Amino acid sequence: MKNNVKIARVQVNLTQQQLAEKIGVTRQTISLIEKGKYNPTLKLCLDICYTVNKTLDEIFWIEKGSDESEKD
Amino acid sequence: MKNNVKIARVQVNLTQQQLAEKIGVTRQTISLIEKGKYNPTLKLCLDICYTVNKTLDEIFWIEKGSDESEKD
DNA sequence: TAACATTGTAACATATACATTACATTTTTC
DNA sequence: GAAAAATGTAATGTATATGTTACAATGTTA
Numbered sequence: 392m393k394n395n396v397k398i399a400r401v402q403v404n405l406t407q408q409q410l411a412e413k414i415g416v417t418r419q420t421i422s423l424i425e426k427g428k429y430n431p432t433l434k435l436c437l438d439i440c441y442t443v444n445k446t447l448d449e450i451f452w453i454e455k456g457s458d459e460s461e462k463d
Numbered sequence: 464m465k466n467n468v469k470i471a472r473v474q475v476n477l478t479q480q481q482l483a484e485k486i487g488v489t490r491q492t493i494s495l496i497e498k499g500k501y502n503p504t505l506k507l508c509l510d511i512c513y514t515v516n517k518t519l520d521e522i523f524w525i526e527k528g529s530d531e532s533e534k535d
Numbered sequence: 536t537a538a539c540a541t542t543g544t545a546a547c548a549t550a551t552a553c554a555t556t557a558c559a560t561t562t563t564t565c
Numbered sequence: 566g567a568a569a570a571a572t573g574t575a576a577t578g579t580a581t582a583t584g585t586t587a588c589a590a591t592g593t594t595a
Contacts, residue, residue: 392505406571420553422573429552430506432582433464433523441527447519451505455513478541492583494543501582504552 395450397425399443414438465530467522469497471515486510 400410400421407421414421416435423429424439431439436451443450472482472493479493486493488507495501496511503511508523515522 408571417554418572419555419574423553426573428574430504432502432504432552433508434502435552436505436508437523437525437527447524451509452519453509455509480541489584490542491544491585495583498543504582507582 392424392427392430393453394424394427395445396421396439396443399439399445399450400425403443405443410439410442413442464496464499464502465525466496466499467517468493468511468515471511471517471522472497475515477515482511482514485514 400407405413407425408418411418411421414435415438420429420431420435424431424435436447440447440450472479477485479490479497483490483493486507487510492501492503492507496503496507508519512519512522
């Protein structure tokens with residue numbers, strides 16, 4: 392699950408810890424999402440969007456079939 | 464978790480069953496998502512988008528604080 | 536209205552998102 | 566280059582998304 396969370400987070404000058412606190416999740420969850428190792432829920436995706444001022448399409452859209460990340 | 468899955472699904476002339484089969488989930492999952500009773504994962508949101516030819520923003524975006532649905 | 540297709544939903548099981556704690560590794564700053 | 570901050574990640578536990586099966590309710594069509 393590739394995404395642009397890290398880019399967007401850095402753009403608004405937040406650490407993983409700060410983003411996590413604003414959203415109400417743990418830093419580990421943010422870390423794993425940024426590394427593409429989690430398949431986050433819609434609600435969490437939306438909360439991230441609200442906090443970094445982006446839309447779902449800007450941060451989480453990936454073209455069909457272009458997800459190179461592992462299936463595990 | 465309000466969304467526009469039902470509208471988009473009907474627009475492309477698919478039943479819940481047909482959409483579910485194309486995506487590889489059960490009909491119940493589609494039903495519960497349409498009724499706003501599930502908080503789907505990003506991967507499933509994307510699969511729905513691909514199948515009904517819409518983007519994440521078109522189907523799943525909701526303005527901050529405008530989610531009237533129940534929490535559980 | 537009777538058959539049939541579609542949708543809602545309940546009970547129970549399984550997989551996994553996310554929390555908690557802890558520590559290691561990398562990056563920044565002095 | 567050492568101290569601190571930021572990030573990666575492992576082990577274990579919990580909550581919940583999703584599967585399975587089954588049946589009821591609603592819509593559609595002859």
